[in-house]
Amino acid sequence: MAKPKKTPRPKAVTPKGFRDYFGADVTERKIMLDGIAEVYHRYGFDPLETSAVETVEALGKFLPDVDRPNEGVFAWQEEDADWLALRYDLTAPLARVAAQFRNDLPSPYRRYAMGPVWRNEKPGPGRFRQFYQCDADTVGAPSVAADAEVCAMLSDALEAVGIERGDYIVRINNRKVLNGVMEVAGVLDPADPSKFEAERGIVLRAIDKLDRLGEGGVRALLGGGREDESGDFTKGAGLSDDQAGRVMAFMAARRDTGAQTCAVLSDLVRGSETGEAGVSELETIADLMDAQGYGADRAVIDPSVVRGLGYYTGPVFEAELTFEILDEKGRPRQFGSVAGGGRYDGLVRRFTGQAVPATGISIGVDRLLAALRMKGRLGGAEAGPVIVTVMDRDRLPAYQSMVSELRNAGIRAEMYLGNPKNFGNQLKYADKRNAPVAIIQGSDEAESGVVQIKDLILGAKIAESASLDEWKAQPAQREIARNDLVAEVRKILNGDA
Known part of the structure; x- marks a missing residue:
């Protein structure tokens, strides 16, 4: 008995003469x-x-x-x-x-x-x-x-x-x-x-x-x-x-x-x-x-x-x-x-x-x-959202609370919704999204009432040209009080950090 022919998968191509806008x-x-x-x-x-x-x-x-x-x-x-x-x-x-x-x-x-x-x-x-x-x-x-x-x-x-x-x-x-x-x-x-x-x-x-x-x-x-x-x-x-x-x-x-x-x-x-x-x-x-x-x-x-x-x-x-x-x-x-x-x-x-x-x-x-x-009036990578990373699956409500605070303050933000098992993938995601800031809080930080704030804009600049001493003098990641989250993120976004 002949095997039934498989239906070919559709080609993922844009029709000729058309384009997608991202x-x-x-x-x-x-x-x-x-x-x-x-x-x-x-x-x-x-x-x-x-x-x-x-x-x-x-x-x-x-x-x-x-x-x-x-x-x-x-x-x-x-x-x-x-x-x-x-x-x-x-x-x-x-x-x-x-x-x-x-x-x-x-x-x-x-x-x-x-x-x-x-x-x-x-x-x-x-x-x-x-x-x-x-x-x-x-x-x-x-x-x-x-x-x-x-x-x-x-x-x-x-x-x-x-x-x-x-x-x-x-x-x-x-x-x-x-x-x-x-x-x-x-x-x-x-x-x-x-x-x-x-x-x-x-x-x-x-x-x-x-x-x-x-x-x-x-x-x-x-x-x-x-x-x-x-x-x-x-x-x-x-x-x-x-x-x-x-x-x-x-x-x-x-x-x-x-x-x-x-x-x-x-x-x-x-x-x-x-x-x-x-x-x-x-x-x-x-x-x-x-x-x-x-x-x-x-x-x-x-x-x-x-x-x-x-x-x-x-x-x-x-x-x-x-x-x-x-x-x-x-x-x-x-x-x-x-x-x-x-x-x-x-x-x-x-x-x-x-x-x-x-x-x-x-x-x-x-x-x-x-x-x-x-003419340079437009262009360049558009700034992405602040990324709140997920360190503990059972603390999703706490992470979502941070996101809501940032959004209510008029700051574009999102919680990482992929598989949080590999933290490196979360930072890769933030990089692909052109995120200016990543927020990190594990259980130890939560108990101490602090968060780690990672300035991804500064980090990229340091990685491009800074020496080891300059890297140490301008850490792109630092610890801040949890209550200061919105104020510190705003400083980074305004270039005042």
Whole structure:
């Protein structure tokens, strides 16, 4: 009789394109998000949490990755034939909320949201299918003053979490200007917006890759296509040399001041009503930013900003970190974009049939966290809890009493809950937990009303560099009165021991 086949054990691996977040990652992210939320709150924005799952109909398909399944979203069909999907950003769910609760919400409605989003994209180094976003949006404000305010708020948020002025720039453009350029170049027909839609999508993605591919790579994508170093070929937009030249001139239109840039853009879109309206809006935003004190050291008009999502209808913006880092090949380069957004006046209209103006910004949480660590604003091992060791199994209540005293005093603490037979393992556990202090009390200490307090921070420093005499002069472990436990632990944690 054949033996039944054993069911193979599942592989303990993280799915491709996903990652796990451990203690320090979660703690540092919360600290950063709390700082950003404080700025958003100061500007008058209210928090909002929406479901991670939306109907595909409500989300719409605005991602540029048309070659991926479901155009880049994780979607599935329910038994009742409705298609559901994980949200790919926090803006599309906001449009649904604004439409669903339009009679209850104030107008304009200002909200911020923070949470994970999912995109069915090809994963790569530093590119994950699940990542955190931090958004702030204003729904119901037609004036570009709302766009200028969002850009100012983004600048304040970056500085609040530790990105110094001079290490970032908020770059502002307008999709109407780009549409005007493409209209003049013959790639957009105002009477039939669906015409040349595929070509325009390629143009948008090509411009968005300017910092990575350079002018030559972008021009190739605007024309017949581009073959990369691996031999992979990317189809181009098929523009003529004249058409591609006008798009390239648009990307190179930035000048020293917003007024000078707008003058160049005005020449490029002359004859396009949409383009001229976009230039006028950029001029207004530049004036408003100057009036608030956000000069060229914090925000600039930059035509190379286009944003990849298809729902933007007006001003678009990005926050770029300008300090240098080394890439995987050791070459210096700028850190790059950590936030982006823009105006999307057509998104809510999908639900209501009525135009509802809206604008907002989204911060890439993981990228901003990485930047803060590189700048030394975050990082390093997080301090663990004080560890109360267990010397006698029958004295667990006494040890737990010590833990409670420390916790009630606001000190993070825990009792060792593993097998206490090997005391060395308890100290190894304390080391792995990055504990600053270990508390030791055997039966002899208990009878004398004392405890041994082991300063693990000092012990580590002494072990690194001290001589034998210094070791004896600065004992990392000492005896204290049991009643002084909280006070002595606090001294060590404050560096006063």
